[in-house]
Amino acid sequence: MASVTDSSAAAPSALRRSLGFRDLVVYGLLFIAPMAPVGVFGALDATSHGAVALVYLCATVAMAFTAFSYAQMVRVAPQAGSVFTYARKGLGEGPGLIAGWMAMLDYLLIPAVAYLFSGIAMNALVPEVSRWVWTALAVVITTLLNLWGVRAAARVGFAVLAMEIVVLLVFVVAAVTVLVQGGARRGWLSPLTGDGSLGFSTAAVLGGVSIAVLSYLGFDAIASFAEEATGGSERVARAVLFCLALAGVLFIAQSYLAALLMPVSSA
Template sequence: MSTIEQFGYRQELQRSLGFADLMIYGLIFMVPIAPFGIFGNVFSVSHGMVALAYVVGLVAMAFTALSYAQMARAFPMAGSVYTYAGRGIGAPVGFMAGWSILLDYILVPSLLYLVAGVAMNSFVPAIPVWAWLIAFVALNTVVNYLGIQMTARITRIMLVAELAVLAVFLVVGAVALAQGKAQTGALTPIFDSSGFTWSVVFAAASVAVLSFLGFDGISTLAEENREDARRLGRSMLAALGLAAVLFVVQTWVAALLTPGRDELIAGGDPSGNAFYATAEFAGGHWLSVLTAVATAVAWGFANSLVAQAATSRLLFAMARDRQLPSFLAKVDPRHKVPVNATLAVAAVSLILGVFMSGRANGVGELASLVNFGAMTAFLLLHVAVVVHYVVRRRSTNWWAHLVAPVIGFAVLVAVVVNQNVAAQWVGGLWLLVGLLLLGGSYLFGRKPVLPTEVK
């Protein structure tokens, strides 16, 4: 098995995670019931073809997962796409990939805490959103500080709970359909000729893909994987495949039962309650409450727990390479976790979450920016596969090292082009800042250099 020492690093994190741990981590990061929270938005943008939006999102992420798997075999280190682009193309490109994915990773915990805080506040209005934010951030920070094994144990429990809630919804939904409560034809969630255009489909996929973000978080745990690097890639593909099946099935059932379809398509879902209204229509108020509370706990605790862990590993990897402040590379000697990076993520998540809670469409704005950062970084990942394997190593594995990355790149371009315009502008400004920082590093003689490149 490849070791990180050959790339100029010391093994500081604890190798304790197996294939099942990594796959479960990815599933929790994606959240098996993630569509609950954004169902209304995807329904509106897709003109009711929610299942189709998730299928297209799966295609985009499947090719990306294949590229991740190839690069994980070559470079079994923490850092995700930052490491792969840096090692596969060059340190400056790696910095920009890391800077792009930071827009995703840093904002994801804030988004999750905000969604959970708003949801819990709707049930217990006496406790403000900011108080829920503090509670969730504090709890997750303590669990992550206690070590990756503690995080892995907690995620297993949460995964079982989420799957149980999903099973209840699907059973009740199936009974409702059998009772004749369907609001549209059986194939409408996958194709509706009255509303179908490719721009509609890709625009919807740009929203739906938020549910898939997280499988890539597995790559940040490369230095805590105790098995062969190939298992890392396989765990990504397995987690992505299982999540996709769950997403398509639940959104198909929900789309068939959604009341007020025309109004939802025309007016959107500003309150974020479309799925819970559908659950109430299918099974009663108790099912609405169950799915809403499950969403709050899943996003605010389980998902944000692993998101904080993944983000801290990315900050750790970039700081270790002197591309971020060095204090973020400090590892706790007892728990073997990047302690300062973990605390930094907690602080940023809390500040951003509280700030965005005061904005009318804080959730939507954060979600759009998260997607832009991830998609941009994934584009560089596909390029890295081609450069590293085909250009440098003269690989003749044309499918894995050329055809699949090119297809994945093309699909992602279609998704990004059809994304929210505001997200494109703000995301573009973020990239511009990254380019200025990169230029400044060259100007002051601190150009990005990876350990094995040091002369």
């Protein structure tokens, strides 16, 4: 007798399973952005008294509990919907509805900010064109891309992520070159221990962690593709954990290098 899972997979309304492990990780990293620390580096460096790399190390460990929870939940409830599905199944219809709308607002606001930043950045490169025109163009292109299909969106997403990784690699190579030729502008361990003049402060590091965790927003979106991934919920769970670990390594590495290139924090 066919199982419930088999019958649901064969149903006409079932989503098409076309995303592999790489596609899931790419989606997660696109939501996070590999160079997310760039926007908050100054604030984190000042808040943590220079221990910015330690801040991201602690933030990665803290977010690992969330990632592990998602990995477990996607195995128990292998349906699309992510936190909406988990809250509905675990707490009931009411909490599920609230969680779903909160997640919806999250997925509306994050792209809105990204569109606005894109418009501002493109206007800086081509000032003859209004930032609102660039913003509208970004909305139209991404909308058409998503209407094209999840597989096409995954291919384009992989290309965009590859360009972001290239930019990050250029920064890493340039930073290492400068450090080899001119040395660090602060102690080699200071990104992990804090500035010698200010001393290590647990409260300062935890204050920085509360900001740094915002850099990880979006990796949980991988769980939304539970019904579009090949390999089932187990592959989605592994993608969630791998994406967080990879993001953590990228964040710690770039914040460590950037700290060494900056003068001692004056926070």
